[in-house]
Amino acid sequence: xxxxxxxxxxxxxxxxxxxxxxxxxxxxxxxxxxxxxxxxxxxxxxxxxxxxxxxxxxxxxxxxxxxxxxxxxxxxxxxxxxxxxxxxxxxxxxxxxxxxxxxxxxxxxxxxxxxxxxxxxxxxxxxxxxxxxxxxxxxxxxxxxxxxxxxxxxxxxxxxxxxxxxxxxxxxxxxxxxxxxxxxxxxxxxxxxxxxxxxxxxxxxxxxxxxxxxxxxxxxxxxxxxxxxxxxxxxxxxxxxxxxxxxxxxxxxxxxxxxxxxxxxxxxxxxxxxxxxxxxxxxxxxxxxxxxxxxxxxxxxxxxxxxxxxxxxxxxxxxxxxxxxxxxxxxxxxxxxxxxxxxxxxxxxxxxxxxxxxxxxxxxxxxxxxxxxxxxxxxxxxxxxxxxxxxxxxxxxxxxxxxxxxxxxxxxxxxxxxxxxxxx
Amino acid sequence: xxxxxxxxxxxxxxxxxxxxxxxxxxxxxxxxxxxxxxxxxxxxxxxxxxxxxxxxxxxxxxxxxxxxxxxxxxxxxxxxxxxxxxxxxxxxxxxxxxxxxxxxxxxxxxxxxxxxxxxxxxxxxxxxxxxxxxxxxxxxxxxxxxxxxxxxxxxxxxxxxxxxxxxxxxxxxxxxxxxxxxxxxxxxxxxxxxxxxxxxxxxxxxxxxxxxxxxxxxxxxxxxxxxxxxxxxxxxxxxxxxxxxxxxxxxxxxxxxxxxxxxxxxxxxxxxxxxxxxxxxxxxxxxxxx
Numbered sequence: 281x282x283x284x285x286x287x288x289x290x291x292x293x294x295x296x297x298x299x300x301x302x303x304x305x306x307x308x309x310x311x312x313x314x315x316x317x318x319x320x321x322x323x324x325x326x327x328x329x330x331x332x333x334x335x336x337x338x339x340x341x342x343x344x345x346x347x348x349x350x351x352x353x354x355x356x357x358x359x360x361x362x363x364x365x366x367x368x369x370x371x372x373x374x375x376x377x378x379x380x381x382x383x384x385x386x387x388x389x390x391x392x393x394x395x396x397x398x399x400x401x402x403x404x405x406x407x408x409x410x411x412x413x414x415x416x417x418x419x420x421x422x423x424x425x426x427x428x429x430x431x432x433x434x435x436x437x438x439x440x441x442x443x444x445x446x447x448x449x450x451x452x453x454x455x456x457x458x459x460x461x462x463x464x465x466x467x468x469x470x471x472x473x474x475x476x477x478x479x480x481x482x483x484x485x486x487x488x489x490x491x492x493x494x495x496x497x498x499x500x501x502x503x504x505x506x507x508x509x510x511x512x513x514x515x516x517x518x519x520x521x522x523x524x525x526x527x528x529x530x531x532x533x534x535x536x537x538x539x540x541x542x543x544x545x546x547x548x549x550x551x552x553x554x555x556x557x558x559x560x561x562x563x564x565x566x567x568x569x570x571x572x573x574x575x576x577x578x579x580x581x582x583x584x585x586x587x588x589x590x591x592x593x594x595x596x597x598x599x600x601x602x603x604x605x606x607x608x609x610x611x612x613x614x615x616x617x618x619x620x621x622x623x624x625x626x627x628x629x630x631x632x633x634x635x636x637x638x639x640x641x642x643x644x645x646x647x648x649x650x651x652x653x654x655x656x657x658x659x660x661x662x663x664x665x666x667x668x669x670x671x672x673x674x675x676x677x678x679x680x681x682x683x684x685x686x687x688x689x690x691x692x693x694x695x696x697x698x699x700x701x702x703x704x
Numbered sequence: 705x706x707x708x709x710x711x712x713x714x715x716x717x718x719x720x721x722x723x724x725x726x727x728x729x730x731x732x733x734x735x736x737x738x739x740x741x742x743x744x745x746x747x748x749x750x751x752x753x754x755x756x757x758x759x760x761x762x763x764x765x766x767x768x769x770x771x772x773x774x775x776x777x778x779x780x781x782x783x784x785x786x787x788x789x790x791x792x793x794x795x796x797x798x799x800x801x802x803x804x805x806x807x808x809x810x811x812x813x814x815x816x817x818x819x820x821x822x823x824x825x826x827x828x829x830x831x832x833x834x835x836x837x838x839x840x841x842x843x844x845x846x847x848x849x850x851x852x853x854x855x856x857x858x859x860x861x862x863x864x865x866x867x868x869x870x871x872x873x874x875x876x877x878x879x880x881x882x883x884x885x886x887x888x889x890x891x892x893x894x895x896x897x898x899x900x901x902x903x904x905x906x907x908x909x910x911x912x913x914x915x916x917x918x919x920x921x922x923x924x925x926x927x928x929x930x931x932x933x934x935x936x937x938x939x940x941x942x943x944x945x946x947x948x949x950x951x952x953x954x955x956x957x958x959x960x961x962x963x964x965x966x967x968x969x970x971x972x973x974x975x976x977x978x979x980x981x982x983x984x985x986x987x988x989x990x991x992x993x994x
Binding site: 324325326327329330332333366465491492493494495496497498499501502503505506509521522525526529530532533534535547550551552553556558560596597598599671 | 707710713714717718720721724725816817820822823824825826827828829831835836838845847849850919920921923924925926929930933957960961962964965966968969970972973
């Protein structure tokens, strides 16, 4: 073999090796540009879809915001989601597909306690990091360290809905003495009632009525009439949206006017229900997670998020204000995104360790997770509907119709007590 | 906690809600009770009626009851069309039992999903001028929100009863439910008669839906809450007995109301279905069934 031929062969070999290196480099580059897939099921139909759809929109806004800024770890973010139909039985199938077929990098939960319940064991089995979206006390039994929950329930989720209600009641002068507790036979109301019973004991009230009703009840007047017959000073209701409307309307029809009314009524804060019920809401003291009051609007990014949400929600025919769940859904994305950027990896354990150890800045304020993955300090608000006139939506956009009464650090108004005074 | 005042109120509340239950169940009474077609999509048509009332109320301010009444011809035609498809695809081939059931399941989901896509999934509710009013007579409160559906429910029952008993087509519907072959020998077309009956059953859903949305907020999936109750009332009243449907609705309404007032509302449904089982054990054909 001549020297020239050897040189040619060597050059060819070098070229081939270089080409292979470049090609593989190219492959790595292409792989590096693959999107980060985040998978979840979401209630887009069925009973919880009124919240599931806005939650999805909020996540999509977060994804768009992140992608505009270059994505996570230099990769775009892609959301892969399926309709869980508000049916817990669909969850194992949806997440198996997400993990085994779609090969998502990260998962989050859909909306609601019942939909998170079957997902938690799956996350535990596969050692995944999971952020739950508004699940009440899901992790009490499992105590899975890599589960985190975005609802600001705090370390004692069962009492979180009712604590503000009973603390406010205990502060009134003269202090109310008797309590009626009523709620639906379903997961959330049952949990809320367990917490309420504990608080009734803690604050020294006397229970004069404690009953539950089936979730598909149509007429609430017999229930409200029975409560009225007990002359309870305060009435704590733990209900889902249709029952909340039914209970409130029945209370007005029967003339039930305890000193405080409300507590854990889901749905009253939904725009469609607020505008339908109008002045009937006046005086109700109820839990909430967000209200357009100055302390809540001070959090960085919330105004921009709501502006974008409200513009898109109108087109997509969903809750036009989005004050209940959407800010927290957006915060789920923020927590996950900040954690991925901080650990510079998609390693589930590293992400979980970081979430557990870090305080996050989000559109709903600072979030630090604690025991069982719940917020280290609870922040379920207690608000009171006040001065509502007519059924127009505009009055609900700004401050004043739903001042925050509790906790003190976010307080923006004073309670009108007793309930009847707010009805005038 | 017993008092005569509470008892009277519970009975009146049960009576009123019973009238509403009857209004919602009349379509099932006609289609399932008389024609023997297990139309499990009936609650979805009721919800469709609710949304139709909502649209006309929010756009033109029309009263939901009036809207429900105005739309009955549209629902009638819709029902007639659905029956024709069902007949051509399943009944004519003798495949109505299982495949027909799947067909109506499909209709139910199509209506539900279509409503979700068109209207979104927010709760919808109609507040009428009378909806927040109530009157009290001798210590018994009557909410107009329930009084109006009760009156409409009774009127619907009466109208349907008269239609079935006094008109040619009504009698033909009763005949087709009893002896299809004999009806054919008399020169009447059973398919045409069943088309009319099915259409009337779906037209009833228009009014029932309008009543529902003036009582409680609805979302597209609200139909699922009513499937069991509607069929239970039809069976308890007696298959094919329109008057029985009203009586059964009132029996269940009063039972639920009494339970909710005196023993705890969580027992209401259990007691209602207990009554159904007991009644069927004593009278397998239902209260007024033949």
